[in-house]
Amino acid sequence: MNGSALWKRVLQPAVVVILLVVVIGIPLYLALVTSAKSQGEANIPDLSLPSSWHLADNYSKAFTQGDVPWALFGSLLVMVPAVVGVLVFGSLASWVLARRSGRTVSILYSAAISGIILPPAVVTIVLLLRQLGLASTPFGMMCVYMGMYMSLVIFFITGFIRTIPLELEEAARIDGAKPLMIFVRVILPLLRPVIATATILICLYIWNDVFYSFFVLGGGSVTTLPLNLYSVASSNLYQNNWNLVFAYVVLMSLPLVVIFTFAQRRIISGITGGAVK
Template sequence: MTRKLQPMVAVVLAAVFVGIPLWMVVVTAGKSQGEALEPTLALPSRWHLLDNLRAVWEQGRIPQALAGSLLVMLPAVTIVLLFGSMAAWVLARRKGRVFAFVYAAGISGIVLPPAVVTIVLLLRQLGLAGTAAGMVGVYAGIYLSTVIFFVTGFVRTIPVELEEAARIDGAGPVTVFWRVILPLLRPVLATATILICLYVWNDVFYAFFVLGGSLDTLPLNLFQVASAGLYLNNWHLIFAYVLVMSIPLLVVFVVAQRKIIAGITSGAVK
C-alpha cells in the first residue's frame, strides 16, 4: 500500500510546488491592472494575456534584453560544458594525490562563493568590466566546478576498454575524447545544461555588478524597469514579463530532457 501511495504523493507535491506558482504567473499575466493588484489564483474576469505580452514586448525593451541574455549565456554554457568535460575526463582517468588535489580544487567553487568586489576589480584591470566577454568569463569561472563535479563521476562509469580500443586503432587523445567520450556524455551534459542555463538566465546579482548597465539581460532589464517605476503597481505586466522570460528556459528543458531519455535508452540497448 505504501509503495502505491509514494508515486501519488510525489505527483501531488510536484503539482503543489511547481503547478501553483506557474498557475499564478499565467493567470496574473492575463489579468487587468486592477485585478492584478492583489495576486491570487482566481481566473481573470476577462483575459488580457496577449495585450499584456504585447505591451511588455514593446515597452520593456525585451528584444534588446533577449539579445543580451543570449550573447552572454550561449558562449558561457558552451565554454563551461566543453572545458569542464575535458577536465573531468582527465581527472577521472588519472590517479594519485596530485590529481586528487586538483579535483578538490576544481570543485571547490561549488561551496566557495566568489568575491564580487575582487571580480569587478580584476575585470577593470583587464579592461573587461561592463563587457559581454567579461560576463562570460565570470559565468565560466563560477559554473565550471559544477560541470567537473557532475561529469567526473559519470566518466568513471565508462569502461576504459573503449578508450584503449580507440588508441589501438591509432586515435590520439583529442580523437578519443571527441569520438568516444563526448558522445557518451550526452545525458549528463544535458542535465548540466539545464542547471547552468537556469543559473545564468535568471542571474541579476553578478550581472548588476559586472555589466553595470552597459548591457541589458532579461532579469537585469526587469529589475531596472521595475525600479524605475514603469511597472509600479503593474503586476500584470511584471508577471507577463516573467512569463516571456520563462519560455526559452522551458524550450531548453524540453529539448535537454529528450536528450537525457534518448541517451539512457540508447545506452541500455547497447
C-alpha cells in the same frame, strides 16, 4: 493493508502531489492569471480569474515597451559562449582527472569541484574585472559564468568518464590516434547524455541569474532578460503595473520551461549516469 503500506501507496504520493501544487502550481497559476488582468485588478493579487481578459494587450506591451528582443539578444550573447566554453574546457579537464591517479590528482579534483559548495566572492570578482577592463562587458560576464559552473561540469563528466572502459582508448592509441583525436573520436560521443544534462542545467542557471549580472553587467550597454526585468520593474513605466511585470516573467520563462519539459528525462539519466562512480 497496514499503516506502512497505506503510507507508501496512498498517503505519500498524495502528500507529494499537494506539496507540488502548493509550491509550484499556485505561484505559476498566480503569474499566468495576473498577467491577463487589468492594471487595477493586478494591483490586488489573488487567485480569481480576471473579470475581463487583457492577455494580448499585456503581453504585447511587455514585449515592446520592456525591450524583450534586446534583452533576449543579451541573454543569448552571454549564455551561448559561456555554456560552450565551460563544456569544452570542463570536459577536457574531466578526461584528464578521470584517467589519472595519485594524491596530486585527488587534490586537484577536490579543488576543481570545490566551487560547488564555495560561493563566489562577488566583490573580488568585480574589482578584478575592473582592473582587467572587463567590467560591464559580455566577455567579462561569460568568464564569470564559466568560472562559476566549471566545478559542476567537472563533477558530472569526471564521474561519467570513469564508467567508460579504458580499453576503448587503448585500442585507439594502438591504431596511432593522438590524445586529442582519442578524446574527440572516442570519448566525446559517449559523453552526450551527461553533456546534455550539464547544458540544460547551466542554461537554466544563467538564464535566470540576476544577482551576478547586476554586479558585472550593471551600467553597461548589454543587459539580460532578468536584469532588464529588474530595471523596467523599478522604473516609472512598470511601477504598479503588476500585470505587465507578470507578463514579462511569463515571456522570460517560457523558452526554458518548454526545453525543460521535453528534456527532463535526459537530465535525470545524465545525473544518475555520472553518479555511478
